[in-house]
Amino acid sequence: MTTTTSTTLQARLDPASKKVIKQAAEQRHIGISDYVRLVLVPLAKKEVASAEHQVLQLSAPEQEEFWNALQAPSRPTKAQRRLGKIMQGKQ
């Protein structure tokens, strides 16, 4: 890795998340810093670039959660019905 300067990144994680990141790095036979640089940084770059183009990027489980919520749209709640009346010019 050729980096001119380096800095520290601290992140607070639950033990299971920390374990799986360590495990993923070990599978590649690289350290955690290299794992962050090689895997997480490109993902972050993709999310930043997407946001500039108004594309919302979600992880696989997040996509599924959002998708399921859209497949079963909730009926308007009381507050939403009231807002709806204002939208319709009835209040």
Added chain:
Amino acid sequence: MAVIFPKGFKVEQLTKAHPRSKFSSGESAVDEWLKKRARQVQDKRLSVTRVLLADTGKITGYYTLAMGQVNFDELPAEETKKLPHTLLPIITLAWLGIEKEYQGQGLGERLLAQALSDCHTTGQMMPYIAVILDCLNDKAKEFYLRYDFQQVAGYPMKLFLPWQTLDKMMTK
């Protein structure tokens, strides 16, 4: 029927003629967007900003809407095979602000209603799956949560309203 505003107030699409340099909502990001970016981005046809004008012509509030997409490329195969493609359209309510001296009079609620009504009109001609509400801070989020919008998974400052729910709000 249109959203009812106080007498003399009207909503117009932002133009050069509107006096936006004095707008002050108490949130500098909200003010800066209106003063410096809203018209540029609107000229590029990437967002539309509409202003609420008092009878004096003063800007008392504004909102900005933009089209966007959600990437559903990692849905389970049984879901994606029902879709022609995985980038699905959304509308984002990116900005909404009320001039400081006009706050606390329910204008924010009426402007939100106007923005969602615009979204509904749009959705009758150009389809999209949901309205996304961008929350600048906790105060904005608290305001939107009064209307029970749900949170987008993984994005604590983005809420959403499915098209079908919006459609029911507008028609029932």
